Amino acid sequence: MSRFAYVNGSYVPHREAAVHIEDRGYQFGDGVYEVVLLINGKMADCEGHLKRLNRSLFKLKMKSPLSEGALRQIMARLTRLNRLKTGIIYIQITRGVASRDHSFPKNSLASLVMTVKHVSLDTGRQLAGKSAITVPDQRWDRRDIKTIQLLPNCLAKQAASEKGAYEAIMVMPDGSVSEGSSSNVWILNKENQLITRQPDEDILNGITRQSIQRIAGERQMEIVERSFSVAEMMQAKEVFVTSATSMVTALTHIDGQKIDEGKVGLIASALKADYIKYVETCS
Ligand SMILES: Cc1ncc(COP(=O)(O)O)c(C=O)c1O
Known part of the structure; x- marks a missing residue:
């Protein structure tokens, strides 16, 4: 089955998903992320993760490119497209693409990337530590x-x-x-x-x-x-x-x-x- 990723407004095949080489995430690690667990179609603690994402953005003087509701819609659509029932949703927001300079660019648009990954979780009682x-x-x-x-x-x-x-x-x-x-x-x-x-x-x-x-x-x-x-x-x-x-x-x-x-x-x-x-x- 093909895997899809979300990159700045588009749902694209995972192998073609890419951001620009001058994205500040790539150049400086200038970005934040969240990982949300999905078990049998239920997103664990989604509200808490999105709240912390906003806090991380605020601490780095970045603005979320989308509202929490819009982020949730993308998460839901991406899990559907990938037929993901149990796994993880990865959300990354960087300060965006700008000519390389340490100080913040004046008008860059934040980059938003989301991927999902199937993982088989040990959801039974743990037997081995x-x-x-x-x-x-x-x-x-x-x-x-x-x-x-x-x-x-x-x-x-x-x-x-x-x-x-x-x-x-x-x-x-x-x-x-x-x-x-x-x-x-x-x-x-x-x-x-x-x-x-x-x-x-x-x-x-x-x-x-x-x-x-x-x-x-x-x-x-x-x-x-x-x-x-x-x-x-x-x-x-x-x-x-x-x-x-x-x-x-x-x-x-x-x-x-x-x-x-x-x-x-x-x-x-x-x-x-x-x-x-x-x-x-x-x-
Ligand atoms: C350094 C660090 N501490 C703690 C956690 C646990 O955080 P959470 O329960 O929100 O996944 C993580 C998760 O990635 C982490 O990277």
Whole structure:
């Protein structure tokens, strides 16, 4: 089946989809993005993702080329054209095409690109956990803005892949965990507190993270937003990551060491099941 992409007003075959070489996304990484998960035709947390897209644009003094309603229409049409039922929708907005100059162009038109990808999600209960490594966090100081400049994240993920690990957990110079290369990190401590870092400029405030906070709250769990050290993480009963693509994924081994008994924990499994149920109610 042919794949289609959306590029600045047109739905085009994926292999022909292109932007200009002087697009500022290509030249400077001057753009923002979102990834929305689709499960059985339901867009998970679409409202939250579009809200964060607007926030990222605002922080970079960019304007959305289209309204939220128009973006939703394109997302829906692109998923229909690609007959996508379960997978991810990728949205990217850059400052557009302009002769190369670091300062912002006066009159460039933002470029909007959307693609979709089929992915087979493990929507059943997790049987096997994943492993992770820790790496130094080498990113800039505004990690709360979801920009397309992902080189440190790519380097971190590559380091994980080379060690056969699923995720790289990034560690700040003070020894605290910031987040995963493409996910937020959570720990469940021996007192059954669910701990995840406070959402400030040091991390991306994950949309999945926010839904999981709400879901865990509904389960009467104690949620604490604070930073935690690598040592505290290694002593946890459970460690898991959240993101649009991984939903809730248990980490059973970090840096070659077992977390607790090295098995997927009950809380991660339960939150994942609840999240999948919640997505069924999304529009
Ligand atoms: C660095 C980083 N942190 C956290 C997340 C999780 O965000 P979300 O739950 O909105 O997908 C992502 C997702 O791509 C990410 O790249």
